Amino acid sequence: MAGQEVDLLNDAFNTFRDASEKLEQQYALLEQRIEYLNGELAEKNRYMERTRRLAAMGEMAARIAHEIRNPLGSMAIFATLLERELTHEPEKMKLAGHITKGIKTLDNLLSNMLLFASSPAARLKSVDIKEVIEDSVLLVRGREKDNVKIKYSCEGRTAFMADAGLLRQLLLNLLLNALDALDEGGSVTITTAVIDGVMEIVVRDTGMGISPEHLDRIFDPFFSTRERGTGLGLAIVSSVVSAHGGSIEVASNGRGTSFIIRLPISPSNNVC
Ligand SMILES: Nc1ncnc2c1ncn2[C@@H]1O[C@H](COP(=O)(O)OP(=O)(O)O)[C@@H](O)[C@H]1O
Ligand SMILES: [Mg+2]
Known part of the structure; x- marks a missing residue:
């Protein structure tokens, strides 16, 4: 083979080696990027799953709040009746008063929970x-x-x-x-x-x-x-x-x- 042809071949080989090195680098970069995107996707999936679970919990809390409301209403009526019955026994009436107060606290908590879960619309x-x-x-x-x-x-x-x-x-x-x-x-x-x-x-x-x-x-x-x-x-x-x-x-x-x-x-x- 003539010297000129060998040089040409060498040049071609060097160009090929440079190109394949660059390709390898780009491939490595792409791999890194894919790994990063996969991580991001997994994080987003976890976030979505958490949001879904929180929404379900909110719904469940609202449903439980509704269920608690009815017996609580009856308890409030009975506690008020009890207070009336006990007007002549002030010490016992005070105890019945504590029940009424506790019921009001629970009722306010439930109202707040229900309003918070539903973002209220005003009916004017x-x-x-x-x-x-x-x-x-x-x-x-x-x-x-x-x-x-x-x-x-x-x-x-x-x-x-x-x-x-x-x-x-x-x-x-x-x-x-x-x-x-x-x-x-x-x-x-x-x-x-x-x-x-x-x-x-x-x-x-x-x-x-x-x-x-x-x-x-x-x-x-x-x-x-x-x-x-x-x-x-x-x-x-x-x-x-x-x-x-x-x-x-x-x-x-x-x-x-x-x-x-x-x-x-x-x-x-x-x-x-
Ligand atoms: N009138 C007030 N005087 C002093 N601090 C208050 C008053 N109203 C609200 N705050 C402060 O704001 C906070 C948040 O109030 P709120 O949302 O009603 O929650 P909570 O009563 O359950 O703490 C209270 O914990 C308290 O630090
Ligand atoms: Mg408060």
């Missing part, structure tokens, strides 16, 4: 906010520490289009939080007023207040600083406000807390 009807406040105050009666006062006052118009059931749950959660934060001798005041076509509801307490680092997180589901808290109360409050197309504001200075809720009074401004 003409509602008298004063009546809703009176109902809610009645529901928390007996939970106050000594000398704690619950006051309310409504200025001007009290009727507007809203979902009474949802509003009751909202006020109940705000009242329970306020009562938890209060020391003996404190007070919680609810005021309402119609300002520029908006129903403004303010729930103010003279309790321990909320620290600045917690203020951003109090509406997050499951955020709680209480030992036995569920962290659902304010998440529900916030979703009830959204369901009415309203807004909520909180102000706290370490010597008390105010929640200011603004809801549009005319249905045309409402989302539902």
Whole structure:
């Protein structure tokens, strides 16, 4: 073979070797990428499976909550009857009162769970906010520490289009939080007023207040600083406000807390 031909062959061989080295490198890179994508896919599958399981658990929790509701309702009636029977035996009546209180706590927990699981839609009807406040105050009666006062006052118009059931749950959660934060001798005041076509509801307490680092997180589901808290109360409050197309504001200075809720009074401004 002539020297020139050998050189040509060598060149061709070198080009072939370079190309096959590059191909090998690219193949290795592709393999790495496939491995990475496989890992990502497995992670996404795990996430989907977890989401599916959580959704199923949510559904199951809602179904159980419904099932617990009925016997709980009967228990509430019987406990109230028992309390009435025992008016002449104050010590025993106090014990029956504990049963009623426990039932109310469970009922509120169930309502919050059901609302949280279903993200509430507001069914608007003409509602008298004063009546809703009176109902809610009645529901928390007996939970106050000594000398704690619950006051309310409504200025001007009290009727507007809203979902009474949802509003009751909202006020109940705000009242329970306020009562938890209060020391003996404190007070919680609810005021309402119609300002520029908006129903403004303010729930103010003279309790321990909320620290600045917690203020951003109090509406997050499951955020709680209480030992036995569920962290659902304010998440529900916030979703009830959204369901009415309203807004909520909180102000706290370490010597008390105010929640200011603004809801549009005319249905045309409402989302539902
Ligand atoms: N009126 C209030 N005064 C002081 N802290 C409050 C008040 N309302 C809410 N908080 C704080 O916000 C947290 C979340 O409240 P919430 O969602 O109702 O859950 P929970 O009552 O189960 O703790 C409470 O744990 C508490 O730290
Ligand atoms: Mg609460």
